[in-house]
Amino acid sequence: xxxxxxxxxxxxxxxxxxxxxxxxxxxxxxxxxxxxxxxxxxxxxxxxxxxxxxxxxxxxxxxxxxxxxxxxxxxxxxxxxxxxxxxxxxxxxxxxxxxxxxxxxxxxxxxxx
Amino acid sequence: xxxxxxxxxxxxxxxxxxxxxxxxxxxxxxxxxxxxxxxxxxxxxxxxxxxxxxxxxxxxxxxxxxxxxxxxxxxxxxxxxxxxxxxxxxxxxxxxxxxxxxxxxxxx
Numbered sequence: 001x002x003x004x005x006x007x008x009x010x011x012x013x014x015x016x017x018x019x020x021x022x023x024x025x026x027x028x029x030x031x032x033x034x035x036x037x038x039x040x041x042x043x044x045x046x047x048x049x050x051x052x053x054x055x056x057x058x059x060x061x062x063x064x065x066x067x068x069x070x071x072x073x074x075x076x077x078x079x080x081x082x083x084x085x086x087x088x089x090x091x092x093x094x095x096x097x098x099x100x101x102x103x104x105x106x107x108x109x110x111x112x113x
Numbered sequence: 114x115x116x117x118x119x120x121x122x123x124x125x126x127x128x129x130x131x132x133x134x135x136x137x138x139x140x141x142x143x144x145x146x147x148x149x150x151x152x153x154x155x156x157x158x159x160x161x162x163x164x165x166x167x168x169x170x171x172x173x174x175x176x177x178x179x180x181x182x183x184x185x186x187x188x189x190x191x192x193x194x195x196x197x198x199x200x201x202x203x204x205x206x207x208x209x210x211x212x213x214x215x216x217x218x219x220x221x
Contacts (some may be wrong), residue, residue, distance in 0.1 A: 035211070041115070042213030043171055045208070056209075104156030104158070
């Protein structure tokens with residue numbers, strides 16, 4: 001397996017624009033996590049899905065953020081409208097159940113100017 | 114509020130010596146802890162884990178110690194190698210909570 005695949009690797013957008021980050025988890029994994037990495041807070045869990053169902057989205061910072069998992073092989077994280085403070089590296093990870101170690105993608109570096 | 118804390122942002126050690134990375138947590142209900150290693154421009158990779166029913170888990174040069182009464186865990190790397198230079202994150206409760214990371218530099 002190619003591992004967790006995220007796209008794009010880098011995204012630069014203007015404030016107010018919509019941004020969509022994409023993730024393909026490892027085949028067979030039933031848990032998917034979205035994280036945001038910042039210097040101040042480290043890796044913050046934004047949302048996680050189990051069997052394509054959002055279980056906990058309490059980490060989503062505000063209504064501008066939304067995530068979907070329409071099927072077992074694809075998830076999106078959308079920010080609309082984007083703001084400069086959203087600039088960070090966003091990671092997607094998947095695991096075989098929430099109790100197993102997670103496998104991370106390479107991340108998407110988002111810059112909002 | 115951070116439920117998992119890594120209070121040392123950075124650590125430098127000489128090659129061959131021991132590296133000790135520390136992590137504190139606040140929630141006594143956490144029952145599973147993991148350490149991840151991260152190189153620049155890559156995602157974190159799993160290193161080692163420990164269940165709360167144990168106080169030590171060892172895997173080659175890496176050992177994790179858990180002190181439940183102190184709500185503290187540590188990662189020992191011995192001997193340290195230059196390739197160990199990376200950012201190390203501790204995580205609790207099935208990856209729901211991560212620390213801010215400690216950047217380890219192993220000096221040849």
